[in-house]
Amino acid sequence: MNSETTKATSAREVIFHKACLGEEEIAEVTEAIRSGWITMGPKTVEFEDKFKEYLCIRAGLAPDRAFAVSVNSATAAMHLALKAVGLSRGDEVILPTNTFIATAEVVTYFGAVPVLCDVEEDTFNLDARKLESLITPRTKAIIPVHFGGQPCDMDEIMELARARGLAVIEDAAHALPSVYKGRVVGTIGDLTCFSFYATKTLAMGEGGMAVTRREEFARTIRINRLHGISRDAWDRYTLKGNWYYEVVDNGFKYNTTDVNAALGLAQLRKLDAMNQARARIAARYTEAFAGSAVAAPVIRPDRVTCWHLYVVKVSNRDELHEKLREDGIGTSVHFIPVHRQPYYKSRYGYQESDYPAANRVFERALSLPIYPDMTDEQVERVCSRVLAHAR
Numbered sequence: 001m002n003s004e005t006t007k008a009t010s011a012r013e014v015i016f017h018k019a020c021l022g023e024e025e026i027a028e029v030t031e032a033i034r035s036g037w038i039t040m041g042p043k044t045v046e047f048e049d050k051f052k053e054y055l056c057i058r059a060g061l062a063p064d065r066a067f068a069v070s071v072n073s074a075t076a077a078m079h080l081a082l083k084a085v086g087l088s089r090g091d092e093v094i095l096p097t098n099t100f101i102a103t104a105e106v107v108t109y110f111g112a113v114p115v116l117c118d119v120e121e122d123t124f125n126l127d128a129r130k131l132e133s134l135i136t137p138r139t140k141a142i143i144p145v146h147f148g149g150q151p152c153d154m155d156e157i158m159e160l161a162r163a164r165g166l167a168v169i170e171d172a173a174h175a176l177p178s179v180y181k182g183r184v185v186g187t188i189g190d191l192t193c194f195s196f197y198a199t200k201t202l203a204m205g206e207g208g209m210a211v212t213r214r215e216e217f218a219r220t221i222r223i224n225r226l227h228g229i230s231r232d233a234w235d236r237y238t239l240k241g242n243w244y245y246e247v248v249d250n251g252f253k254y255n256t257t258d259v260n261a262a263l264g265l266a267q268l269r270k271l272d273a274m275n276q277a278r279a280r281i282a283a284r285y286t287e288a289f290a291g292s293a294v295a296a297p298v299i300r301p302d303r304v305t306c307w308h309l310y311v312v313k314v315s316n317r318d319e320l321h322e323k324l325r326e327d328g329i330g331t332s333v334h335f336i337p338v339h340r341q342p343y344y345k346s347r348y349g350y351q352e353s354d355y356p357a358a359n360r361v362f363e364r365a366l367s368l369p370i371y372p373d374m375t376d377e378q379v380e381r382v383c384s385r386v387l388a389h390a391r
Contacts, residue, residue: 014382016330019203020267020274020372028262035258040226043258044070047265051209054268058177059187066187066211067218070261071225074173074195074208075102076254079109081191081210082141084220085167087112091140095171096126097337097350097358099145103171104338112140116339116350121357122298124148124311124365128156135160141167144189148309148334149201150299151180154188169193173208176201177275179304186211196264201278201306202271204263207256224251277372278307281379285310285368288383293390295364309334313364316391321366323389329382332367 032043052068055061071077087093089111095103097116104114115134120127124147131142142161144152154170161168168188172178173195175185186192191214196207210221223230228251267274286296295313299305311334314320321331337358339350352359368382 012381013328014330014369014374014378016332016367016369017199018371018373019198020270020277021203021263024266024270025263028266029259032258032262038259039257040255040261041258043261043265044256047261047268048209050265050268052211054177054271055184055186055211058179058184061187066213067215069210069218069221069225070256070264071208071210071221071254072206072256072260073197073254074171074193075106076225076252077193077208077210077221078103078143078169078171079106079252080221080224080254081169081193081212081217082106082110082112083224084191084212084217085141085169087140090138092136092138093141093143094131094134094139095143095338096145096147097339097355098124098147098335098361099171099338100173100335101338101341101344103143103145104344107143113138113348114338114344115139116337116355118355118357119147119361121361123150123300124361125150125152126157127357128153128160131157131160135164135166139164139166141169143169143171145171145173146175146178146185148297148311149174149178149305149307150297151175151178151185151188151303151305154180154183158188167191173197173200174306174308176306176308177271178306181302187213190214191217196260196267201274201308202264202267204256204260204267207260207264220249223249225254227251227253274372275306277374278370281370281374282307282310284379285312285370285383288387292387294386307370309367310370311365311367312386312390313361314366314390315364316389317364317366319391320386320389324385327385329385330369333362333365334367335362337362 048068056063087110091112092115093107094115098119107114170189170192178185191212194209196204228247228249230246230248289296
């Protein structure tokens with residue numbers, strides 16, 4: 001293959017994901033580095049404030065009605081959220097089997113048990129109709145996962161949780177900015193955990209945020225993100241700070257950095273524009289696949305997804321994945337259900353027959369590229385090749 005052919009092939013490639021980064025991010029990170037403060041510091045505090053303000057404005061809340069605490073991942077956020085609600089050894093937490101393993105993993109950190117719930121076959125979200133049968137005297141919390149960005153049935157989940165005295169921790173790793181019946185995700189459950197991983201709708205490379213309207217939860221998470229120290233330890237290195245500190249809990253090293261927060265500030269300013277770009281791509285996909293062998297995502301009319309993922313269902317998923325790869329188009333699968341993972345299946349005795357919808361979803365689901373920098377030509381190429389190969 002000569003160099004001209006190689007260039008032509010490269011130009012036709014569509015990778016699965018590319019973060020939308022530009023001069024805004026470079027300027028913010030440069031400012032952070034030039035300040036000399038590269039770990040957790042003033043940029044982190046600013047990002048927390050701006051993120052909370054963003055959610056509150058969309059939710060019609062005063063900024064002082066919510067708290068946002070940044071950490072180094074959504075996994076860390078969920079771990080600390082579970083600690084904040086008092087999860088203990090032997091407790092149970094209900095979560096969907098169709099999720100990234102971190103959602104179950106954090107439960108096991110406490111010696112608690114992840115209790116898996118089957119999902120809705122059309123939305124891939126936790127099936128709220130099956131929740132009540134899974135509740136036992138040991139149940140402590142429910143973790144609904146807003147798959148692909150579409151919010152779960154939060155009214156039903158919250159009503160059941162309130163009646164049974166359970167905490168609700170939303171796994172919103174996919175759901176910024178998403179809306180449920182006019183309410184922005186981040187203001188519904190007891191705590192909400194967001195991800196800013198490199199592939200997310202707001203990309204910081206690594207990062208996460210725990211959001212809550214309960215001050216005591218925020219205080220616990222803030223203390224435990226940095227070794228259980230009683231106040232913001234970073235502040236003791238400023239001129240207004242003091243060297244003295246006390247360790248008041250058995251905490252963790254989960255803080256983020258000002259370099260990451262600088263990326264977050266730039267990304268937050270253009271979050272709505274990036275979201276609109278994703279929505280346009282999703283609309284084009286849905287239009288192209290209408291009436292074909294490709295089942296497009298089903299979005300409930302009373303909620304708005306941020307389109308973190310665009311997941312189709314086909315009868316020849318593995319073949320389609322391979323054909324698209326040969327065509328230079330990247331795809332992925334979200335997710336291999338928790339009950340099929342060897343460690344969890346062996347440790348907790350999950351039976352595949354208990355999760356029929358999740359099994360059917362897994363066997364047919366394929367995630368297509370969807371990110372703001374996709375060109376119209378790339379989108380049309382994906383549409384064309386998917387239709388050519390799907391059955």
